[in-house]
Amino acid sequence: MARHRWNKIHDHRKRCTVCGLLADQRPHPYRRQWWTEWSRNGQYWNTLQGDKTPPCQPVDAVQGA
Ligand SMILES: [Zn+2]
Numbered sequence: 862m863a864r865h866r867w868n869k870i871h872d873h874r875k876r877c878t879v880c881g882l883l884a885d886q887r888p889h890p891y892r893r894q895w896w897t898e899w900s901r902n903g904q905y906w907n908t909l910q911g912d913k914t915p916p917c918q919p920v921d922a923v924q925g926a
Contacts, residue, residue: 863879863880863916863917863918863919864917865877865879865880865882865914865917866878866879867884872886873885873886873887873895874886877917879917879919880901880917880918880919881901881902882899882900882901882915882917883899883900883901884897884898884899884914885897885898885899885900889909896908896909899912899914899915901915
């Protein structure tokens, strides 16, 4: 499975240069920890609801073939 190639935007935000997945680290409202939210093409995932990092799906692979 393809790996994300992260391009750091700032300390708590990075974007995959392959699939365009955006990852944001956010401070937890109640606990002293960070949680992560991913977004891509209107889809969202986050660690608060137990999601794992979504797989890397290169745009070319979706549009091609
Ligand atoms: Zn990716």
